[in-house]
Amino acid sequence: MTTDSKTTRTTCPYCGVGCGVLATRQDDGTVSVTGDPDHPANFGRLCSKGSALAETLSLDDRLLYPEIAGERAGWDTALDLVAERFSTAVRDHGPDSVAFYVSGQILTEDYYVANKLMKGFIGSANIDTNSRLCMASSVAGHRRAFGSDTVPGTYVDLEQADLVVLVGSNLAWCHPVLFQRLEAAKAANPAMRVVVIDPRRTATCAIADLHLALKPDTDVFLFNGLLAFLSEADALNHNYIKRFTEGFEEAIQAAGPCEIGLISEKTGLSRQDIALFYKMVARTEKTVTVYSQGVNQSVVGTDKVNAIINTHLATGRIGRAGMGPFSVTGQPNAMGGREVGGLANMLAGHMVLENPNHRQIVQGFWNSPVIADKQGLKAVDLFKAVGDGRIKALWIMATSPADSLPDADGVAAALKDCPFVVVSEVSRAASSLAFADVVLPAAAWGEKDGTVTNSERRISRQRQFLDLPGEVKPDWWQLSEVGRRMGFADAFSYRGPAAIFREHAALSDYQNGGTRDFDIGAHKDISDTVFDGLTPFQWPQPAETAPKETRFFGQGGFFTGGRKAVFVPTAFKVPRKRARRYPFALNTGRIRDQWHTMTRTGKTARLTSHIAEPFAELHPQDAARLGIAPADLVEVTSPHGSVLVRALVTDRVGEGEVFVPMHWTDHLASSARIDAVVAPETDPQSGQPGSKFTPVQVAKREMAWFGFAVLRQRPVTIPAPYWALAPVEGGYRLEFAGETETDFKALAAALAPNSQDVLRIGDDAGGWLRLANWSGDVLQSAMFFSREPVDVSRQWACGLLSAEPVSGADRAGVLAGRAPADRPDPGAIVCSCFQIGSNQIETAARCGAASVRAIGETLKAGTNCGSCRSEIQTLLNEISKEELDDTDIAQAS
Known part of the structure; x- marks a missing residue:
């Protein structure tokens, strides 16, 4: 730390991992943010969002007075x-x-x-x-099983486990630093196995030894089957069940026999994969089950939580190193x-x-x-x-x-x-x-x-x-x-937050005496000075005790009336049938570099460079049946509302399923508030909405024209029924489209008024126009219109706003829509930290950089926050498969 700066230890405001950060404020008011190497949640690691925190501190949109x-x-x-x-x-x-x-x-x-x-x-x-x-079903499940809302384990358990089961958790994108810790642990322990249970093939699957792409909301059937299998295979901890639990027989009866064929039918999983998963759990003492929104955000979310907890109570795998059910929360x-x-x-x-x-x-x-x-x-x-x-x-x-x-x-x-x-x-x-x-x-x-x-x-x-x-x-x-x-x-x-914290700590201690799980009585008399320097600690920490790392329930000690854990019978409920009018199951969730409704992360070009436009993932067979091509605009509709988003055709989702991210609002898109589509149905136990399963229909929206633009200034109005805006270095990028014929020149004038020095090329008969506007030699805007989705190198075009001044004959190159030969197109951004694109990674891979580590050494991609490493691995897998296919074709010919 230099004499002209001040560094403050604080905590990241994004996900529930709770990473420590060091915020350094210079005398000129600028701030830099790095990971805190001494914080026990992250040990200096940060994800892409945390790494970009300093870029979100501007006051341009702030409310400053009542x-x-x-x-x-x-x-x-x-x-x-x-x-x-x-x-x-x-x-x-x-x-x-x-x-x-x-x-x-x-x-x-x-x-x-x-x-x-x-x-x-x-x-x-x-x-x-x-x-x-995001987590009410976990609260309800904990309270039903434990008598209290207690998370039994710690992050270290993920590193000490021999089997980590990730259920409804895209850990790589939603809790990236915890995923990085898991990656490092798996690299250090080649015997560790990771199972991902998720209808989608997410970025987290890059680390998976087994991916179980089950049908939405069939988790209870899968885990009831696991409980029955553990019983039939005599993989139970009878001593733990007898001493510390009650209700086991009722739970086993509700689960029914382990009929692999029936489980396969209900979940859509193969018999072989189900049997492999069950055997892995039965044979592995150190098993951690990490679950998140794919479990919680369901009308049967509490039953999912208890079905998972039941398997850990039955095996006594709870409250000990490297084992236990673990809920990871979404908010800080x-x-x-x-x-x-x-x-x-x-x-x-x-x-x-x-x-x-x-x-x-x-x-x-x-x-x-x-x-x-x-x-x-x-x-x-x-x-x-x-x-x-x-x-x-x-x-x-x-x-x-x-x-x-x-x-x-x-x-x-x-x-x-x-x-x-x-x-x-x-x-x-x-x-x-x-x-x-x-x-x-x-x-x-x-x-x-x-x-x-x-x-x-x-x-x-x-x-x-x-x-x-x-x-x-x-x-x-x-x-x-x-x-x-x-x-x-x-x-x-x-008089300040320290006084409130003292009162909070004192209440936790008041008439407690070990009868309640939450107790931080050691801090009930904390001074303002000590509060100011308070270091991270784990609860409980009762009065007159020192901080220590703790787990719950390894030797019982539950907070129910009888001090025993309760096996909760969880009968499988068939997901509600979808009428023919709404044949798809809508799933919602996060993307890697954005947070909630983007009022913070949407301010920085670095974070919007990875994914800049709302989208709907559709399986190729569904897209073909509906006549939807990649980059078409599609309407996703339920009885409650609709959105208009870009089609992303991919086998990451199953047939009959559609995934739309949750982040876009009317501030950055014309019609992408996906929660307007989500049904207001809730879990009867927790009151948590079922955001992962809403019956919807999907249809192509025919457009008469499409546009793409880079703009120095944010437009006051965007006269188009579809648009999506995102910041880039030096300005904004805009995707837009319309359903009726329009005057492209008039539309361009509305988006960039006061344009004077304008270069245009186009073909009225062909229905396309490209134009660019300069002030001196500095580009103010470039716009591309077409009757089809605009064929322009987006990343190159966005770079025009931060490029060197352009003059003379070089201006015509701006309207080409492609990078010149001496400046190759980087492709879609994969690594936000170093702005490395998919084309650059592919080139490096085909030149011999065949591993994530080698890509990092060649391009730096993945070497800062590490959030993109699983995506790099996926790209490498795809390239390797293409090369194998090419080899097979060559040999066959």
């Missing part, structure tokens, strides 16, 4: 109005007429204050979170929210809302006038209540439900009709702002100060290293000020 009805207001006026409207609704309609909808993006201290205000002082449990959409503080009761069916300190003793503990500790005594409305039901008028006042924090909840158009309509909506937000790109009566500018990453908890129960500090811009205030402060104005000043007189 607003009322779209007009600037002072904090006192805005907060007085919020307190008055919430108080009036409670007085006139009761406490259940108001609600908070919060987010795994806020810090534990923010979560704690929100939960305390709603449940202990307003007196309702109507506080839920977007974490309901989903776990912290769970710890403070941020869900509508939980209390703070992992206590149970329905338990009168727990309610008494919390109310007594808070000295609150009331305590919620029944579950509040969970996310989907909460917004139904907004729509039908039961909710009179709603406060949304750090999330955009009109984009991310299922039936998103219905959610938007509900918000429009809600009498009073408050939105605490960072970015003006957030869709929720359109419905806000009051907007409160919130602190962003780099400005926040508090704690987060990752998927292995590790609490880390997120520290402020940037000044609060404008009139921005942290979420805990906003909530506390409203609580004070509602008449609860003594309970919300916090």
Whole structure:
């Protein structure tokens, strides 16, 4: 660290891995971000998103002051109005007429204050979170089996296992650093085997020894079969079952016999693969089952979780090194929210809302006038209540439900009709702002100060290293000020996040004595100074104990009434039939370099260079049957809504399935909010929506013309029914298309007004036009129009905006749409860190770089964050297969 810089240890704001980062701020205000080599979650590793954090800190889209009805207001006026409207609704309609909808993006201290205000002082449990959409089924499954929402293991277990089973988890793209740790462990232990269970062939399959591409929502049948197989093969731990569990016989009866043929029929897997998987598990003591959204985001998600847990309880493979069921969370503080009761069916300190003793503990500790005594409305039901008028006042924090909840158009309509909506937000790109009566500018990453908890129960500090811009205030402060104005000043007189953390820790210790899993009582008297320097630690850490790495349940010690784990019978439910009108199963999920609705990651060209346009993956046979060619535009429709996206024809998905990513909103695309299509059906146990299975239809959308453009400035309007915009170095790239004949010159003028020095080539009869606009020798825009999808080298064209000035005869080359011979087209970007494309990798591979390591040595690709290594391996596999096929053809001839 140099004398003209300051480095702050903090935590990444993306997925639940919880990586430590070092943020270094220079005297000129610029920031650089690197991995923290001392943080036990990542040991210095970062993914592509984490590596690009410094590029997302711009203030160009920031909310900087409060607003009322779209007009600037002072904090006192805005907060007085919020307190008055919430108080009036409670007085006139009761406490259940108001609600908070919060987010795994806020810090534990923010979560704690929100939960305390709603449940202990307003007196309702109507506080839920977007974490309901990603891990509520895990919470419900844990509580049914363990009596508490406890993650038994640690990340080290993945490295110490001999068999890692990844279920519904594209770890390579969604938890890249954890995937890198698994990659390194597998390289060090050649005996390790990895099984991937996922309907799609994702990037994670590059590491798999076995990929089980089962039919959507048939996981319960597969794991019930595994439980029966373990029993019939006498691979059970009878001692563990007898001493520490109950309900085994009921679970075995519900599972039924292990009939491989029937399991094959239900799951769509081959008998050989099923038998191999079952034998691998039976023979491997050190087995870890890692599961994520493919398990949780299902109308039978809780049963999936318990079917997995049942197999670990039956073998006693839990709570010991290298074994156990392991839920990996999607958001940076989903776990912290769970710890403070941020869900509508939980209390703070992992206590149970329905338990009168727990309610008494919390109310007594808070000295609150009331305590919620029944579950509040969970996310989907909460917004139904907004729509039908039961909710009179709603406060949304750090999330955009009109984009991310299922039936998103219905959610938007509900918000429009809600009498009073408050939105605490960072970015003006957030869709929720359109419905806000009051907007409160919130602190962003780099400005926040508090704690987060990752998927292995590790609490880390997120520290402020940037000044609060404008009139921005942290979420805990906003909530506390409203609580004070509602008449609860003594309970919300916090001076900073350290005071809130002390109270949170003290509540976890209060009347605990080992009866509850969550206990960080060792920190209940922490000083502000010690809090400022707090190093990552794993809970539990009771009072007067030192931090240590812990696992749960290796020798029992569950938190049920009888202190024994419960085998939960999980009868398989056939996935709902799809009407002929909706014959496809829609699956949604993440892509490698983007996060949620792209209000942060969508700001940097490095992260949009990998995938810049929303798409739908379709199997080749489905595409052929529907007359859909690669790059056609397709409409994906359900009874709830539709999107218009680019067709990506690939055998990564099975027949009858379609995958569309979740990230695009109306800010960067014309019609790609996929959650408008997702059905608002939920798991009856957890309330989590089934985002991985919605019956849809897919149809080609006929277009009269297509366009591609690179633009120095973002266009004010895009007069086309289809468009997708993404930042590039020096400007933007735009894909667009229309259904009726149009005047290309007029359209170009609308996208780039004030164009003067314009070069054009085209053919009216052929229906194509290309034009470029300069200011001096600096390119301002280049546009390409055609009746077919535009045949232009995208990566080369995007580079024109950051290239050297162009003059004279060289200008004509811009309209060629292809890189000149002395500057080969890099192809679609694979490595975001070093901007290495598929063509470059293919060239290197055909010149002898036949491994990921060799590609790294030749091109640097994959040597920084490592997130692209599995994709490089997939490319190498494809190239190798092509070369083998070519050899076979040559030999045959």
